[in-house]
Amino acid sequence: MLEIKPSTKNWNTRGEDTAARLKDGSAYAKGKIVAAEDTVKLLEAVLRPGDKVNIEGDNQKQADFLAKQLCEVDPTKVHDLHMIQSTLSIPEHLDVFEKGIAHKLDFAYAGSQGKRLAQMVQNGGVELGAIHTYLEMYSRYFIDLVPRVSLVTADAADAEGNIYTGFSTEDTPAIVEATKFNQGIVIFQVNKIVDKLPRVDIPADWVDYVIESPTPYMLNPLFTRDPAKITNERILKAMMAIKGIYAEYGVKVLNHGVGFDTAAVELILPTFAENLGLRGKICTHWVLNPHPTLIPAIETGWAQAIYSFGSEVGMEEYIKARSDIFAIGPDGTMRSNRAFAQAAGHYAADMFIGSTMQIDRFGNSSTATKNNVAGFGGAPNMGCDAKGRRHVTEAWKKAGEEVANRYELMGDRNRGKKLVVQMITTVSEKGFPGFVEQLDAVALQKNANLDLEPIMIYSDDLTHIVSEVGIAYLHKCHNMEERMNAIRAVAGKTEVGKLEDPEITKKLRKEGIVKLPEDLGVNPAEATRDLLAAKNMKDLVDWSGGLYDPPAKFRNW
Amino acid sequence: MLEIKPSTKNWNTRGEDTAARLKDGSAYAKGKIVAAEDTVKLLEAVLRPGDKVNIEGDNQKQADFLAKQLCEVDPTKVHDLHMIQSTLSIPEHLDVFEKGIAHKLDFAYAGSQGKRLAQMVQNGGVELGAIHTYLEMYSRYFIDLVPRVSLVTADAADAEGNIYTGFSTEDTPAIVEATKFNQGIVIFQVNKIVDKLPRVDIPADWVDYVIESPTPYMLNPLFTRDPAKITNERILKAMMAIKGIYAEYGVKVLNHGVGFDTAAVELILPTFAENLGLRGKICTHWVLNPHPTLIPAIETGWAQAIYSFGSEVGMEEYIKARSDIFAIGPDGTMRSNRAFAQAAGHYAADMFIGSTMQIDRFGNSSTATKNNVAGFGGAPNMGCDAKGRRHVTEAWKKAGEEVANRYELMGDRNRGKKLVVQMITTVSEKGFPGFVEQLDAVALQKNANLDLEPIMIYSDDLTHIVSEVGIAYLHKCHNMEERMNAIRAVAGKTEVGKLEDPEITKKLRKEGIVKLPEDLGVNPAEATRDLLAAKNMKDLVDWSGGLYDPPAKFRNW
CATH class of the missing domain: 3.40.1080.10 (Glutaconate Coenzyme A-transferase)
Known part of the structure; x- marks a missing residue:
């Protein structure tokens, strides 16, 4: 017979950990806005070794500024990240492994980075989780590959942190929802911070930090055939x-x-x-x-x-x-x-x-x-x-x-x-x-x-x-x-x-x-x-x- | 050989039709807020015969006030609706067919209404499209069962029309996204209109009308077993x-x-x-x-x-x-x-x-x-x-x-x-x-x-x-x-x-x-x-x- 014993344990460890990270991050933010030059410091403040990190990593558009900045964090502070991202498209997506910042990878598509990835898997530089199909990957974001911190991108934000994704919505809503509703941290690079958005696609409540990127996000014309x-x-x-x-x-x-x-x-x-x-x-x-x-x-x-x-x-x-x-x-x-x-x-x-x-x-x-x-x-x-x-x-x-x-x-x-x-x-x-x-x-x-x-x-x-x-x-x-x-x-x-x-x-x-x-x-x-x-x-x-x-x-x- | 002829046709018929409907509906709204007693008039203003209408219709929570009001519209004005909804849970979901307001049905689950539905299909009162599994149904919302008007429900709204869905999110985000991004019309019944929402789940830009329902939405404890x-x-x-x-x-x-x-x-x-x-x-x-x-x-x-x-x-x-x-x-x-x-x-x-x-x-x-x-x-x-x-x-x-x-x-x-x-x-x-x-x-x-x-x-x-x-x-x-x-x-x-x-x-x-x-x-x-x-x-x-x-x-x- 099992005795009925109501719990005395702490069931809010994630929430408390998030609050502590956001407190560390707030040193670099005015409201939710972070200056581009403070990005590395922000990342070092909110990331912890072993975190599951989602970097967007879409089929077409790329959070390329955040990808570059992630490669600049101090690997003695931030290491053994588990990258979960649908696509590897730019060298920085693998550089972050070579620099000792990330160690494990789950993904869906590696296009131009596939050969280098194969080499890095063989020589032990990348521990490969699994290769997914996109929807399968998003599904796991909600279950057993839950992002602790997500680095995402959009066209524009307003001062409150509301987001406009524009034409290329892609993975952004799925990533942000999975992250924010598991008490993770959401960081956006946007092309522009504006007074009034053409429409709000993602409410500010779901967003922790917004950075106006020095350059617009990369977007590749992958589906054009002459x-x-x-x-x-x-x-x-x-x-x-x-x-x-x-x-x-x-x-x-x-x-x-x-x-x-x-x-x-x-x-x-x-x-x-x-x-x-x-x-x-x-x-x-x-x-x-x-x-x-x-x-x-x-x-x-x-x-x-x-x-x-x-x-x-x-x-x-x-x-x-x-x-x-x-x-x-x-x-x-x-x-x-x-x-x-x-x-x-x-x-x-x-x-x-x-x-x-x-x-x-x-x-x-x-x-x-x-x-x-x-x-x-x-x-x-x-x-x-x-x-x-x-x-x-x-x-x-x-x-x-x-x-x-x-x-x-x-x-x-x-x-x-x-x-x-x-x-x-x-x-x-x-x-x-x-x-x-x-x-x-x-x-x-x-x-x-x-x-x-x-x-x-x-x-x-x-x-x-x-x-x-x-x-x-x-x-x-x-x-x-x-x-x-x-x-x-x-x-x-x-x-x-x-x-x-x-x-x-x-x-x-x-x-x-x-x-x-x-x-x-x-x-x-x-x-x-x-x-x-x-x-x-x-x-x-x-x-x-x-x-x-x-x-x-x-x-x- | 086909001659290249750039188009002269009107490619914005949906958008123009929506604008005309919203103009008709605005007679009953202050901003986006409509009084409960004006709901029938609003529905008559924005619905057209033959429309695909999504009534939420979840597994658990129900836009029951809107379902009841839809049964009260004048069938000489609004008829032959094609109802697309994941669940039929309350009598009004079928009453609307008996009253000559709706004619065709696509759905996923009919629980307690299944027997009556079978009879109505047999005697020709309902033209049945297909029986779906939920995700299949949502998928078609984006492709060939696109809602023209959606009647949905949530916990609360603010005066601007931002929405808080609360514990029972269910189908709401999928319905609203499919509707609004195909230039459809989104009408919410909410339990409360409040000054400040606990969080925004659906931005006001995606919402056309909000009605404070006289009673909270119905929610059934379907998953409780003694x-x-x-x-x-x-x-x-x-x-x-x-x-x-x-x-x-x-x-x-x-x-x-x-x-x-x-x-x-x-x-x-x-x-x-x-x-x-x-x-x-x-x-x-x-x-x-x-x-x-x-x-x-x-x-x-x-x-x-x-x-x-x-x-x-x-x-x-x-x-x-x-x-x-x-x-x-x-x-x-x-x-x-x-x-x-x-x-x-x-x-x-x-x-x-x-x-x-x-x-x-x-x-x-x-x-x-x-x-x-x-x-x-x-x-x-x-x-x-x-x-x-x-x-x-x-x-x-x-x-x-x-x-x-x-x-x-x-x-x-x-x-x-x-x-x-x-x-x-x-x-x-x-x-x-x-x-x-x-x-x-x-x-x-x-x-x-x-x-x-x-x-x-x-x-x-x-x-x-x-x-x-x-x-x-x-x-x-x-x-x-x-x-x-x-x-x-x-x-x-x-x-x-x-x-x-x-x-x-x-x-x-x-x-x-x-x-x-x-x-x-x-x-x-x-x-x-x-x-x-x-x-x-x-x-x-x-x-x-x-x-x-x-x-x-x-x-x-």
């Missing part, structure tokens, strides 16, 4: 995808991965797909960043609504002028909350389609290479079957009905399935094979001592592969053997494709499990750049009526 | 679950469904599980409403962190006094944002365990009955494998390694699996069988003309069934035939259980696919109420040091 670089081969894949997948399933709500393959799809909607009479029947609702290559489809009435994860440099005036399409706030600028966009990409979208670098013989795919711990950002969350989904759309239902091994999964019951599509080139221009016996991810796991091979999309989630050879309808396969044969049929001149048995492929084509261009009524000779609604950046600007303002590196006029 | 009603049989299941699942997999982050089965688990953590030396090894991090039956586990140091979907009536002072455990804001009250809690339940939790009413011979389960469109709330989102998850924990990894048909799913690669556990009684006290050949959900689909049978958890997501007979480890089964045999082995005296082959069961027990109490080292004779750390509501109050204040209906002292 139509001039789209090859005929990509246009062929786009045509096959539109006929064989978009139209076949009636896909209305979707996400596009970034890359030239899906940019080609976006640019032939107003031409090729228009001629097929598909406007209003496909591609009406998008979970997508404001891709400039989507402008012609918007202008010609294809896109009815777009909800974004972040913003895109140069698209601001265009977005403002298309307020029926984008998620616009009371001040006329976009709201782009990555947490909700990722939830929508998982649960509201009928299809995720994007490019990959490698697919193995089973249908697992990854963009990982042998010595680059890059992570996958949002792809695993969107490129997986949403098993909790219960609402029915035509696309989801049809894909579910086609699942050949359904009885093994759920007996005689029914369920839909998300369309998860990977576009790939069988052999790249540089000669790298897209189809491989074993993913580089397997070697990377060993090289970087990861807990799991970093696979972006697993075979049982993948419904279609589109290569320049044709489309494999993987969910229509009855078992792994048939699936492997379907993959071989579209794998071209790779080690996987060489195992193709033409007789089996013939049978799979009859069953609609493999479709080549002629099966889809697509003529490869018509796959030319003439189909692109915009052929270069200048065309995109013209489509926008001059509202789109591309960054200088995308201009040649 | 320990006095826990039977020995439930205690036996809890003991088996703790040894055979919680301890077996080392489950640290988890969600409990509501019910006496999981209440029994919560109440024997400080006794049975303590004696097994499991404290700190299991059940450290919870995604869970503040269940009163969790108080003894909190007091004895079992729970390290709890993040909640909503609040629970009577727990307020206890939560405030345990600020190291709960997600507390700057004012000392809890933040309980259902959108983030559901994301965490999907992605951060290693296990979902809850009770169900029916499991079919394949392992699909549902709480649906033949004439009750109740929906499932959050269960499908938490009770499914999180296919996008990439971080590794001991529990997730071990479950994944045990998946017997792994090769068919992903070839020679590896992945973890979420533990999804259903607790069930083979035959209820009233004689209803828990195991059935066919779920009532199948009949309900026909009766209510649904697009899909409302299945709560699908067989391929379910890893374990715990009945009073024993535990079936379904993911260890190689195929559907073996899975059906494992289910029969724990199905007792039901039509499913009668098909059990004792020889096969013996084999399954040898392979660890079925475990009976003796296989688990659990002695049924020890499964008595003596193990409960609290035997009644009074014990819970005592454990809390008098801080927990149960609603009157739970008090008998």
